[in-house]
Amino acid sequence: MGARYALAVAAVGGLLFVASLVGSVAYTRYVAEQSAQQQAEERHRQDLLWCSLLGRLDQTDQPATTERGRAVQRDIHQLRQDLGCEGR
Numbered sequence: 001m002g003a004r005y006a007l008a009v010a011a012v013g014g015l016l017f018v019a020s021l022v023g024s025v026a027y028t029r030y031v032a033e034q035s036a037q038q039q040a041e042e043r044h045r046q047d048l049l050w051c052s053l054l055g056r057l058d059q060t061d062q063p064a065t066t067e068r069g070r071a072v073q074r075d076i077h078q079l080r081q082d083l084g085c086e087g088r
Helices: 002-049 051-057 067-082
Strands: none
Touching: 002 051, 051 067
16 A cells, blocks of 8 residues: 555656646746747838838939939838838
């Protein structure tokens, strides 16, 4: 009887230990995913802060007169599209 009791206590203790490890890993993964999502949202919000400036600089109705100016206009327009500033 004593041996069975000791074996049962050890088995339950082992199961509880494994369950705590699994729970810790699951919680850590959850927190990491939440953090990554919040960081992505913050990056997007910061990117949108540039939209006002890029909108003023992206003047297609006033074409540049030099090749360098046209390259700058193309790059500004592309950056505006990449940041999702169209229509803002």
